Amino acid sequence: MTLSLYWLQCGGCGGDTWSLFNARAPHLYELFGMLDIELLWHPSVSVLSLKEQDRLLADLMSGERPLDVLCIEGSVIRGPGGTGMYDEAYGRPKKDLVAALAKMARHIVAVGACASFGGIGADGEIEATGVQYHKWDKGGFLGPDFETLSGTPVINLPGCPCHCDVVTGVLSQLAAGGAMEMGDYGMPLEWYGMMVHQGCTRNEYHEYRVEEKRFGEKGCMFFYLGCHGPLVRGPCNKILWNGRSSKTRVGVPCFGCTRPDFPQQYPFFKTRNIEGIPIDLPDGVGRAHYLAYKGMAAAAAPQRLKKRKTGI
Amino acid sequence: MPRDKKQIRIFPFNRVEGDLKVHLEIEDGVVRDAWCAGSMYRGFENILKGRGPLDGLVITPRICGICTTAHLTAAARALDMACGVRVPGNALRVRNAALLAEMIQNDVRHAVQLFMADFTRPGYGDHPLHGEARRRYEPMKGTSALQAVSESRSLLEIIAILGGQWPHSSFMVPGGVVCLPSANDISQCRHLARHYRRWYEERVLGCSLERWSEVTSRAALKEWLAASGAHRKSELGFFIRFARTAGLHKIGGGRGHFIGFGGLVIPKDSEAAALGRDGELFPPGFYQDGEAVPLDQQRITEAIDCSWFAGYRAPRHPFEGMTRPYATGNENRQYTWAKAPRYDGLPAETGPLAQMLLAGDPLLTELIREEGPSVFARQLARIVRSSRTLPALETWLRELSRRQGLFYNDAPPLEQGRGFGLVEAPRGALGHWVVIENGAIQSYQVITPTTWNASPRDRQGARGPMEEALVGTPVRDPDDPLEAELVVRSFDPCLVCTVH
Numbered sequence: 001m002t003l004s005l006y007w008l009q010c011g012g013c014g015g016d017t018w019s020l021f022n023a024r025a026p027h028l029y030e031l032f033g034m035l036d037i038e039l040l041w042h043p044s045v046s047v048l049s050l051k052e053q054d055r056l057l058a059d060l061m062s063g064e065r066p067l068d069v070l071c072i073e074g075s076v077i078r079g080p081g082g083t084g085m086y087d088e089a090y091g092r093p094k095k096d097l098v099a100a101l102a103k104m105a106r107h108i109v110a111v112g113a114c115a116s117f118g119g120i121g122a123d124g125e126i127e128a129t130g131v132q133y134h135k136w137d138k139g140g141f142l143g144p145d146f147e148t149l150s151g152t153p154v155i156n157l158p159g160c161p162c163h164c165d166v167v168t169g170v171l172s173q174l175a176a177g178g179a180m181e182m183g184d185y186g187m188p189l190e191w192y193g194m195m196v197h198q199g200c201t202r203n204e205y206h207e208y209r210v211e212e213k214r215f216g217e218k219g220c221m222f223f224y225l226g227c228h229g230p231l232v233r234g235p236c237n238k239i240l241w242n243g244r245s246s247k248t249r250v251g252v253p254c255f256g257c258t259r260p261d262f263p264q265q266y267p268f269f270k271t272r273n274i275e276g277i278p279i280d281l282p283d284g285v286g287r288a289h290y291l292a293y294k295g296m297a298a299a300a301a302p303q304r305l306k307k308r309k310t311g312i
Numbered sequence: 313m314p315r316d317k318k319q320i321r322i323f324p325f326n327r328v329e330g331d332l333k334v335h336l337e338i339e340d341g342v343v344r345d346a347w348c349a350g351s352m353y354r355g356f357e358n359i360l361k362g363r364g365p366l367d368g369l370v371i372t373p374r375i376c377g378i379c380t381t382a383h384l385t386a387a388a389r390a391l392d393m394a395c396g397v398r399v400p401g402n403a404l405r406v407r408n409a410a411l412l413a414e415m416i417q418n419d420v421r422h423a424v425q426l427f428m429a430d431f432t433r434p435g436y437g438d439h440p441l442h443g444e445a446r447r448r449y450e451p452m453k454g455t456s457a458l459q460a461v462s463e464s465r466s467l468l469e470i471i472a473i474l475g476g477q478w479p480h481s482s483f484m485v486p487g488g489v490v491c492l493p494s495a496n497d498i499s500q501c502r503h504l505a506r507h508y509r510r511w512y513e514e515r516v517l518g519c520s521l522e523r524w525s526e527v528t529s530r531a532a533l534k535e536w537l538a539a540s541g542a543h544r545k546s547e548l549g550f551f552i553r554f555a556r557t558a559g560l561h562k563i564g565g566g567r568g569h570f571i572g573f574g575g576l577v578i579p580k581d582s583e584a585a586a587l588g589r590d591g592e593l594f595p596p597g598f599y600q601d602g603e604a605v606p607l608d609q610q611r612i613t614e615a616i617d618c619s620w621f622a623g624y625r626a627p628r629h630p631f632e633g634m635t636r637p638y639a640t641g642n643e644n645r646q647y648t649w650a651k652a653p654r655y656d657g658l659p660a661e662t663g664p665l666a667q668m669l670l671a672g673d674p675l676l677t678e679l680i681r682e683e684g685p686s687v688f689a690r691q692l693a694r695i696v697r698s699s700r701t702l703p704a705l706e707t708w709l710r711e712l713s714r715r716q717g718l719f720y721n722d723a724p725p726l727e728q729g730r731g732f733g734l735v736e737a738p739r740g741a742l743g744h745w746v747v748i749e750n751g752a753i754q755s756y757q758v759i760t761p762t763t764w765n766a767s768p769r770d771r772q773g774a775r776g777p778m779e780e781a782l783v784g785t786p787v788r789d790p791d792d793p794l795e796a797e798l799v800v801r802s803f804d805p806c807l808v809c810t811v812h
Binding site for chain 2: 216
């Protein structure tokens with residue numbers, strides 16, 4: 001059965017779109033063909049004339065054309081003062097268009113950190129919010145009780161940007177009509193059920209508390225350099241970026257871009273800590289146990305790790 | 313005779329990045345006046361205020377999803393300067409290689425996926441090459457469109473190997489880069505670059521880079537096109553044949569002022585010195601009346617007379633810049649979220665054409681001298697730019713494979729300081745200006761390439777480059793203003809960048 005898809009860009013950078021074009025084997029266009037997805041509109045792809053665009057929107061709003069999947073990229077901009085005029089479309093705030101299309105959709109997918117939770121502009125003057133969450137709170141633009149025509153809440157796919165395999169994976173599930181097991185904050189467990197540092201090639205350093213204070217070294221970045229790998233969920237180190245690597249593998253600390261409060265309000269590249277132990281501990285771990293474990297781990301660290309002689 | 317006057321508005325403007333609104337006044341089938349507007353404001357410059365000194369490295373790449381590495385480079389260079397730290401040659405090579413990979417993917421994506429898709433539209437139904445254009449460029453189906461999606465995607469793997477991911481990594485820091493690429497990493501990058509080059513030569517140019525480098529005049533271009541079927545069938549050859557027949561060399565002229573920031577610094581003792589000039593792959597400068605003058609960043613200002621901003625009147629240099637949004641909800645004198653950058657008080661076009669002219673490219677220099685700027689010249693520059701950037705990319709990767717040494721010099725903690733980072737992004741001149749006080753960002757100002765190109769009018773009423781280029785464009789069907797859209801798309805606009 002053909003699945004119609006409308007891709008709406010709001011308060012974002014387009015990065016989720018270009019991340020989606022990273023899809024390989026099959027690449028994006030091949031995949032849409034295989035899944036029988038009819039792309040009604042995407043701003044970076046469509047060749048529709050102005051009149052055709054207007055007609056398409058009218059047909060979707062009247063229900064003449066069914067809208068199976070509405071993908072929203074970027075936050076919903078509500079500023080200034082709730083007017084939404086920092087993001088204008090057709091002489092009206094674009095948030096009106098989001099509301100109108102949302103009513104007609106069978107599924108809504110919030111692609112990326114901004115659409116999911118508000119992201120970059122959530123604390124800014126543009127009063128950005130996510131489609132159905134504002135940071136940690138359910139609600140966002142459409143409200144906590146909103147349901148699509150198929151009776152489901154908005155599916156959140158955070159990440160800045162969202163990894164292409166997550167988007168294509170969700171579209172594949174929707175095309176197959178299969179259920180998705182959902183975790184916290186509207187995120188499917190399949191991709192957001194693991195911590196970012198699972199699969200990081202620096203894990204052995206982390207295990208033995210071989211921690212770096214300087215850029216350009218091989219050890220773990222959790223204690224001093226602000227890495228969020230053990231704190232936030234995401235599949236970066238399992239499915240890898242561009243099929244090749246990840247930020248933490250090459251020495252860039254994880255900035256926690258899947259977490260509802262991304263971007264954090266304290267400085268990046270620096271871990272907040274008490275007496276050398278991070279304030280934020282790995283998800284679900286108690287401080288007393290962690291102190292004992294890390295003390296013993298450091299004592300047990302092998303020379304090859306301390307000397308960074310591991311080839312990684 | 314009564315004159316037929318019409319106002320039209322193009323929105324949403326597809327196949328440009330972000331939300332662009334173009335307002336045209338058409339009289340007797342010709343554009344008489346034009347206004348370009350960015351309709352979304354995101355407030356990055358204010359979000360950065362008060363944040364940690366290095367936070368621009370994480371926040372500013374998120375201004376743009378397709379030139380994210382360029383923003384990272386500008387942010388890192390501004391901090392290099394603020395810290396007063398020297399960047400090791402290997403780190404320059406890594407930064408440059410990533411920046412070039414991003415530029416090269418952008419060039420082919422824009423040419424094939426975003427621009428030549430217009431050749432398939434019904435408005436060109438009577439063009440003799442329309443059928444072939446549809447076979448090649450129809451979105452999601454065309455043979456060339458499919459190849460461009462695959463090849464640009466695979467080239468970007470270079471940035472993931474060096475920097476962890478594309479888009480949106482932060483692997484450049486003041487003092488260098490955080491990565492320590494292994495010999496195997498570099499081999500992989502070299503294979504990807506070599507693979508792309510082979511495809512570019514075979515399918516995009518239809519000849520080797522060496523053969524193309526012989527095309528140094530309009531006469532040589534004509535001769536090249538006639539010389540072989542492979543040349544005519546390539547993306548470049550097809551573009552030339554379609555565009556000349558469609559008259560794209562006669563539209564989209566503009567004022568002929570150009571600006572480029574250079575910024576691809578050639579490391580000492582690099583063989584790439586032969587590919588560039590004065591230590592940079594592309595020289596920074598301002599180009600007017602066929603003459604290039606060296607760039608002086610102090611002459612850059614931003615005006616806000618016609619933008620939805622308040623707070624100052626006389627144009628300001630970005631170090632004194634200010635971003636105070638003022639949403640009127642109206643479109644009168646003020647009509648856009650873009651400021652109006654000026655060089656010596658003048659609007660200036662930026663992008664591949666500006667870069668090639670500043671580099672003294674003989675073919676484009678002659679073309680501009682004889683025909684003036686046009687949609688054709690801009691697209692030609694974009695398609696052939698990779699013939700200059702690919703050899704540099706391959707040189708720097710090769711040099712990385714045989715070099716030991718540092719990738720990072722310790723940068724001191726940043727309590728106070730100011731710096732600017734100027735780079736050539738895929739779409740042209742990109743600058744970041746940062747001021748740090750008491751260990752936090754006190755001011756951050758960004759001027760992106762499309763802020764130059766999609767600039768609104770200034771106090772003197774001078775139009776921005778895109779607006780100026782639109783004036784005089786014949787439009788056959790005001791309901792489907794294809795020609796005007798092509799003029800705009802030839803600038804490869806990125807509105808998410810412009811308004812940031």
